[in-house]
Amino acid sequence: MLSRADAIALCAWFRENARPLPWRRDADPYHVWLSEIMLQQTRIEAVIPYYERFLSELPTIRDLAAVDEERLLKLWEGLGYYSRARNLHRAAKVVCGEHGGVFPDDVAGIRALPGIGDYTAGAIASICFGRKAPAVDGNVLRVCARYAERFEPVTEPSVKRRVTEALEAVYGYRGVKPSDLTQGLMELGEVVCLPSGALRCSVCPLAGGCRAYAHGTAADLPVRAPKKEKREVDVTVLILRTGDGDVAIRKRPDTGLLAGLWEFPNVEQRLSQAEALAFAEGLGVKPLCAKKGLSHTHVFTHIRWRMRSYVVDVEEAGGAGTTATAKQGGLRFVSPEELTETHALPTAFRKFIDCIASV
Numbered sequence: 557m558l559s560r561a562d563a564i565a566l567c568a569w570f571r572e573n574a575r576p577l578p579w580r581r582d583a584d585p586y587h588v589w590l591s592e593i594m595l596q597q598t599r600i601e602a603v604i605p606y607y608e609r610f611l612s613e614l615p616t617i618r619d620l621a622a623v624d625e626e627r628l629l630k631l632w633e634g635l636g637y638y639s640r641a642r643n644l645h646r647a648a649k650v651v652c653g654e655h656g657g658v659f660p661d662d663v664a665g666i667r668a669l670p671g672i673g674d675y676t677a678g679a680i681a682s683i684c685f686g687r688k689a690p691a692v693d694g695n696v697l698r699v700c701a702r703y704a705e706r707f708e709p710v711t712e713p714s715v716k717r718r719v720t721e722a723l724e725a726v727y728g729y730r731g732v733k734p735s736d737l738t739q740g741l742m743e744l745g746e747v748v749c750l751p752s753g754a755l756r757c758s759v760c761p762l763a764g765g766c767r768a769y770a771h772g773t774a775a776d777l778p779v780r781a782p783k784k785e786k787r788e789v790d791v792t793v794l795i796l797r798t799g800d801g802d803v804a805i806r807k808r809p810d811t812g813l814l815a816g817l818w819e820f821p822n823v824e825q826r827l828s829q830a831e832a833l834a835f836a837e838g839l840g841v842k843p844l845c846a847k848k849g850l851s852h853t854h855v856f857t858h859i860r861w862r863m864r865s866y867v868v869d870v871e872e873a874g875g876a877g878t879t880a881t882a883k884q885g886g887l888r889f890v891s892p893e894e895l896t897e898t899h900a901l902p903t904a905f906r907k908f909i910d911c912i913a914s915v
């Protein structure tokens with residue numbers, strides 16, 4: 557694992573080269589926590605506008621605890637993995653309800669909050685409170701695998717445990733500031749020790765002690781276990797449209813994929829035009845005609861939706877066109893403006909908004 561000299565060099569390199577990211581303006585745990593949660597599965601450039609908008613509307617953890625969930629999901633719309641937003645909400649309520657609005661300052665207290673795992677707890681504890689707590693994610697595992705030239709799958713929990721334990725000793729070195737070490741490792745993985753392609757070993761502060769660099773094996777590391785194939789699922793989406801241009805949406809179930817979010821009515825099946833009309837009738841509306849709309853593929857972590865759509869003109873919503881079945885089935889007709897402004901529609905379905913006017 558990192559020698560003391562290399563750990564100190566990495567910290568110094570970070571202080572000189574840190575990119576001016578918005579969550580680095582201060583070490584407020586609310587800011588660091590929010591950024592770490594947003595950055596899970598999402599690129600930095602994509603997160604920045606969401607982060608700024610989120611904090612301008614919810615500047616304190618008390619504001620987050622008090623916000624209406626529908627509004628919170630709207631602020632999160634497009635970031636995906638919406639359980640992250642719900643867990644933020646839950647954790648903010650715990651901080652305000654049980655800790656008087658003050659963020660816990662040790663790993664155990666932070667780790668006990670909803671939605672916070674070992675990585676995020678280590679990041680907040682070290683960056684905001686100076687705790688000697690490693691934050692080990694894919695970037696850090698890659699840097700460590702190369703530095704120590706370990707040909708073992710970094711996707712294995714036992715490898716992650718071993719790296720975490722080894723790093724704990726590095727955090728204990730004299731002259732190493734936990735905040736700089738955590739952020740230095742993160743930054744190095746993001747801008748120098750890149751996943752593949754153009755590695756920048758020539759400017760790396762760890763080059764002197766890096767075994768993979770010395771042996772020319774950096775591009776072969778880290779080793780990963782083979783990825784599982786994603787499950788392919790056909791999904792047919794119906795854009796049920798009234799003469800006024802309103803469209804039907806409904807809420808997804810409270811558990812499972814995209815839980816509790818809004819969606820256009822759909823079924824996990826490839827439907828023909830005639831079947832789409834029959835499906836629309838089954839939803840309790842009176843369809844007039846169906847036209848083919850957009851198709852696209854949406855990729856989740858374990859599943860790939862091959863989505864196709866039909867734009868189905870229906871009789872007026874709320875009148876003859878909306879039966880009791882439709883109301884019981886939870887269909888709600890909204891204008892495209894209302895849809896855009898107030899309802900959180902996941903990216904998988906947002907793509908079909910273009911069909912409302914164009915088909």
Ligand code: SF4
Nearest residue numbers: 749757760766769774
């Ligand atoms: S020298 Fe190269 S391989 Fe080694 S840690 Fe630095 S960037 Fe990564």
